[in-house]
Amino acid sequence: MPGPETDLLQGTLDALILKTLSWGPRHGYAIARWLEDTSSETIRVEEGSLYPALYRMERRGWIEASWGMSELGRRAKSYALTGSGRARLRAEVAAWRRLSGAVGRILEA
Amino acid sequence: MSWRFWQPDLTNEVDDELEFHLEMRVRDLIAQGMAPDQARAEARRRLGDMPVMRRHLLHLGRERNRTMNRTEWMAELRHDLGYGFRTLARNPGFTAVALLTLGIGIGATTAIFSAVNAVILRPLAIPAVDRVMLVSEFYQGQRASVSVGNLVDWREANRAQPMFTNMGSIDWGNFSLGGDQPERVLGARVTADYFAVMAVSPLNGRVFTASEDIPGGDPVVVLGHRLWQRRFGGDRAVLNRVIQLNGQPHTVIGVMPASFDFTNGTEELWMPAAFTPEQRAQHDEHYLTVYGRLRPGVTPEAAQSMLVAVQRLLDQRYRNANGDRLVQVEPMMKQFVGDARGQLLLILGAVVLVLLIACANVANLLLARGAGRARELAIRASIGAGRGRLVRQLLAESTALALSGAAIGIALAWVVIRTLVAAAPASVPRLEQARLDPATLGFAVILALSSTLLFGLAPALRTARTDLQGVLRTGQSKQAGTRKDWLRQGLVATEVAFALILLVGATLLVRTAIHLQRQDPGFETRGLVTARIALSAERYRSPGEVRHAFESVLENLAASPGVRHAALTTQVPMGPGGGSNGLVPEGKTPGPESAIDARMRLVSPGYIDAIGLPLRRGRDLTPEDRAGAPRAMLVNEALARALFPGQDPVGKRVLCCEGAENDPRWKTIVGVVGDARSQGPDREVSPEFFMPIAQAPDAAWDWIGRTMSLVARADRDPLALTPAMREALHRVDPSVPLYRVETMEASLSQALAPGRFRTELLGSLAGIGLVLALVGIYGVVSYLVTRRQAEIGVRMALGASPGAVLRMVVGQGLRPVLAGTVVGALGAFGSARLLATWLRGVSPSDPLTLGGAAVAIVAVATLASLVPARRATRVDALQAIRSE
Numbered sequence: 002m003p004g005p006e007t008d009l010l011q012g013t014l015d016a017l018i019l020k021t022l023s024w025g026p027r028h029g030y031a032i033a034r035w036l037e038d039t040s041s042e043t044i045r046v047e048e049g050s051l052y053p054a055l056y057r058m059e060r061r062g063w064i065e066a067s068w069g070m071s072e073l074g075r076r077a078k079s080y081a082l083t084g085s086g087r088a089r090l091r092a093e094v095a096a097w098r099r100l101s102g103a104v105g106r107i108l109e110a
Numbered sequence: 111m112s113w114r115f116w117q118p119d120l121t122n123e124v125d126d127e128l129e130f131h132l133e134m135r136v137r138d139l140i141a142q143g144m145a146p147d148q149a150r151a152e153a154r155r156r157l158g159d160m161p162v163m164r165r166h167l168l169h170l171g172r173e174r175n176r177t178m179n180r181t182e183w184m185a186e187l188r189h190d191l192g193y194g195f196r197t198l199a200r201n202p203g204f205t206a207v208a209l210l211t212l213g214i215g216i217g218a219t220t221a222i223f224s225a226v227n228a229v230i231l232r233p234l235a236i237p238a239v240d241r242v243m244l245v246s247e248f249y250q251g252q253r254a255s256v257s258v259g260n261l262v263d264w265r266e267a268n269r270a271q272p273m274f275t276n277m278g279s280i281d282w283g284n285f286s287l288g289g290d291q292p293e294r295v296l297g298a299r300v301t302a303d304y305f306a307v308m309a310v311s312p313l314n315g316r317v318f319t320a321s322e323d324i325p326g327g328d329p330v331v332v333l334g335h336r337l338w339q340r341r342f343g344g345d346r347a348v349l350n351r352v353i354q355l356n357g358q359p360h361t362v363i364g365v366m367p368a369s370f371d372f373t374n375g376t377e378e379l380w381m382p383a384a385f386t387p388e389q390r391a392q393h394d395e396h397y398l399t400v401y402g403r404l405r406p407g408v409t410p411e412a413a414q415s416m417l418v419a420v421q422r423l424l425d426q427r428y429r430n431a432n433g434d435r436l437v438q439v440e441p442m443m444k445q446f447v448g449d450a451r452g453q454l455l456l457i458l459g460a461v462v463l464v465l466l467i468a469c470a471n472v473a474n475l476l477l478a479r480g481a482g483r484a485r486e487l488a489i490r491a492s493i494g495a496g497r498g499r500l501v502r503q504l505l506a507e508s509t510a511l512a513l514s515g516a517a518i519g520i521a522l523a524w525v526v527i528r529t530l531v532a533a534a535p536a537s538v539p540r541l542e543q544a545r546l547d548p549a550t551l552g553f554a555v556i557l558a559l560s561s562t563l564l565f566g567l568a569p570a571l572r573t574a575r576t577d578l579q580g581v582l583r584t585g586q587s588k589q590a591g592t593r594k595d596w597l598r599q600g601l602v603a604t605e606v607a608f609a610l611i612l613l614v615g616a617t618l619l620v621r622t623a624i625h626l627q628r629q630d631p632g633f634e635t636r637g638l639v640t641a642r643i644a645l646s647a648e649r650y651r652s653p654g655e656v657r658h659a660f661e662s663v664l665e666n667l668a669a670s671p672g673v674r675h676a677a678l679t680t681q682v683p684m685g686p687g688g689g690s691n692g693l694v695p696e697g698k699t700p701g702p703e704s705a706i707d708a709r710m711r712l713v714s715p716g717y718i719d720a721i722g723l724p725l726r727r728g729r730d731l732t733p734e735d736r737a738g739a740p741r742a743m744l745v746n747e748a749l750a751r752a753l754f755p756g757q758d759p760v761g762k763r764v765l766c767c768e769g770a771e772n773d774p775r776w777k778t779i780v781g782v783v784g785d786a787r788s789q790g791p792d793r794e795v796s797p798e799f800f801m802p803i804a805q806a807p808d809a810a811w812d813w814i815g816r817t818m819s820l821v822a823r824a825d826r827d828p829l830a831l832t833p834a835m836r837e838a839l840h841r842v843d844p845s846v847p848l849y850r851v852e853t854m855e856a857s858l859s860q861a862l863a864p865g866r867f868r869t870e871l872l873g874s875l876a877g878i879g880l881v882l883a884l885v886g887i888y889g890v891v892s893y894l895v896t897r898r899q900a901e902i903g904v905r906m907a908l909g910a911s912p913g914a915v916l917r918m919v920v921g922q923g924l925r926p927v928l929a930g931t932v933v934g935a936l937g938a939f940g941s942a943r944l945l946a947t948w949l950r951g952v953s954p955s956d957p958l959t960l961g962g963a964a965v966a967i968v969a970v971a972t973l974a975s976l977v978p979a980r981r982a983t984r985v986d987a988l989q990a991i992r993s994e
Contacts, residue, residue: 049158
């Protein structure tokens with residue numbers, strides 16, 4: 002399903018979603034918008050892969066879903082970070098720092 | 111956790127979520143100035159292939175729901191268990207009794223299971239041990255050892271019709287291991303393919319090859335792990351070292367692993383059998399133990415019928431040597447475990463009875479508590495707990511009980527196993543390997559959980575069935591008051607029945623033990639000490655040399671201070687060695703039909719005085735019965751009766767042990783000695799005869815492996831004679847070790863050890879069962895009294911005497927006891943038969959034992975119900991009615 006021009010690693014998408022939710026619960030569309038707004042043209046999140054990622058992470062217990070009222074006044078499903086999701090995010094960030102640091106050193110050498 | 115209250119359809123969830131996403135996107139796009147139609151198309155385009163994604167999300171959602179349901183179920187279980195543990199903690203009295211009962215049941219069962227597992231269930235450390243067969247000759251309805259000739263012919267037949275991949279033989283014997291401290295070591299001569307049959311590779315070095323297993327092959331030896339550790343400190347450099355065995359140098363070529371030791375105390379070294387051409391041709395001497403490994407797909411039956419057909423031909427060819435011999439092929443494991451199997455399974459059965467009694471007790475406790483808690487449960491139900499939920503909660507409670515019980519049981523089992531291993535006689539193979547291993551722990555947990563179902567389900571269902579409305583209105587469980595409590599009574603009856611069965615079994619064994627203790631062995635056991643001496647064939651070649659060496663040792667010993675009597679014999683009572691021979695009395699045609707089988711002993715003159723056998727008729731053997739003089743022998747009364755019924759045997763002649771048609775070598779019976787139970791107090795007297803060493807047939811020294819026992823009688827402590835015995839031997843040959851130094855009292859005690867162990871084990875199980883059953887009876891009568899407090903109060907207010915109340919309560923308590931006693935008596939009558947092989951001096955259906963045990967159980971049951979019944983007579987009527 003991922004689009005041809007975006008080759009975003011699964012783990013990276015998860016990390017981005019976790020990061021989004023770290024500011025508070027939001028629904029799927031809001032996550033998509035936030036990703037669009039904050040990431041530049043370099044990284045494009047294919048919308049089609051957003052929801053499967055959300056379902057998988059919910060199953061793993063990193064995020065938790067609940068139904069509430071949206072700003073439109075209709076039923077909307079929103080996601081929130083759980084304790085284990087928060088831990089996961091910390092681990093992802095640390096891993097990313099290590100990786101980018103290492104790659105950077107190699108490329109700039 | 112919001113999930114719990116939210117269980118909508120998954121399809122709606124996915125559709126709603128995607129729909130919401132699209133709508134939001136369209137709104138945003140329109141806000142950015144796009145036309146509505148265009149915006150809708152763009153929003154769909156961005157989201158990608160909708161039907162595919164929808165299917166994908168539904169799949170992911172289903173998986174997610176499954177995971178969450180599981181998590182939720184676990185959370186509820188944790189919650190229920192936690193509640194269960196808290197409830198237990200709130201009722202310390204109930205909990206203590208229940209846990210102790212359950213712990214004892216599970217502990218005893220687990221310990222015995224670990225023993226059964228070690229001895230019977232766990233396979234030997236032999237690959238595919240179920241294919242390893244013991245191949246024996248079958249003679250006169252009994253398994254018999256195999257002659258070398260027959261083994262050679264069987265192998266030949268196996269080449270033509272392959273049934274076994276390998277067939278190997280083993281022949282155990284003692285070897286003198288030289289060195290600074292000469293030592294007697296149990297070893298074995300095996301054929302090269304013996305190791306192939308067992309399929310066990312050496313730890314170090316190698317086993318022998320076929321080229322070493324021939325006469326004149328290199329003298330080599332393979333060491334057992336224990337000997338290697340003990341004598342050589344586990345040094346790998348022992349390989350290729352030369353050691354002295356029976357005075358001859360042998361090269362160590364290999365060391366077997368520790369697991370190649372099927373019982374503690376078996377052989378510690380292996381040497382090549384190296385059969386000579388003469389041995390390979392002879393079919394007369396049957397002394398080998400033969401094992402074969404079945405080829406894949408071959409059944410023991412097929413192998414047996416092939417060998418039987420072959421043996422029939424051999425029997426024809428070697429008529430005199432074989433007679434009518436057949437062949438038996440049976441799994442090695444079966445022979446190996448032998449008698450211990452029946453014994454352990456029986457004990458396991460007894461232990462299961464104890465466990466069932468314990469479970470019945472706990473079930474009763476739970477039932478009583480369930481009735482008491484009817485109100486609490488009714489309230490829970492009325493605020494919305496479903497019936498299933500209530501049952502689950504009650505089950506969780508008994509699971510909490512079972513798990514705690516299992517913990518106590520496992521701790522208890524650990525203690526019991528250690529005690530068991532320490533107390534058990536050496537005759538139970540591999541028992542020392544019993545331990546709490548994963549299999550045993552698994553057994554304990556399964557036991558705990560299945561007993562949860564057994565004793566938790568019935569009370570749970572019952573409580574859940576209770577009429578909740580009625581309970582709430584009256585504050586009482588209705589059915590408990592009005593309906594006969596058949597379940598509770600049935601449980602008590604069952605306990606009593608099982609306890610009675612155990613008690614009868616234990617009593618029978620105790621009576622056997624008393625009988626054996628009082629049994630006169632037929633000789634004087636006190637003050638006797640015995641020891642074995644083995645001379646090697648390499649150093650003591652001729653019969654004359656052997657005899658002279660033994661007689662010199664005896665002379666030295668007889669002259670030592672403190673020795674009242676000294677003698678030599680091939681076999682002391684309850685000791686190793688000895689053999690049997692057929693005796694043909696004068697006047698009968700010699701042949702297998704007229705021969706009477708009797709145990710043979712070669713003795714020095716004065717043996718019967720030394721051992722304390724009474725002389726009934728005739729005279730004792732004397733030094734005058736020397737080589738060249740008329741051959742003399744003593745017989746015991748049993749043999750005298752068998753040889754010459756109704757006649758005086760003294761002066762009569764018999765054929766035995768040697769001779770030919772033209773040289774019959776008659777032996778004259780010179781005296782008759784009293785019967786002795788020389789194989790142990792629990793064995794029947796067997797026919798025996800005694801011949802003087804001086805007149806022993808030359809071949810006899812080979813039969814007995816040049817090994818004899820030295821016997822000495824002391825005035826005081828017999829063990830004080832040990833140094834004198836060593837000295838007597840040392841002066842003749844310092845390189846020969848004295849071994850198996852034992853007092854006769856110790857041998858006697860050892861012979862009785864298996865029976866004693868059995869008796870103590872079953873006795874303690876019966877004791878535990880009885881106590882548990884009494885606790886059960888006490889509990890039920892207590893409950894009865896509490897339930898009927900008001901009624902009793904009224905009765906007493908209306909003038910019933912305390913005595914009448916006592917009778918009523920005890921009578922009611924005893925009803926299930928009597929029912930259980932009747933059932934138990936029937937059960938005991940049937941199951942005591944299983945004990946028959948171990949009973950002596952008492953019949954399995956002994957009415958005195960059965961009646962006595964039944965009376966005892968009813969009596970103690972009465973006592974157990976008297977205590978709560980007395981409480982009933984002190985009921986204050988007014989208070990009882992008011993509390994209602």
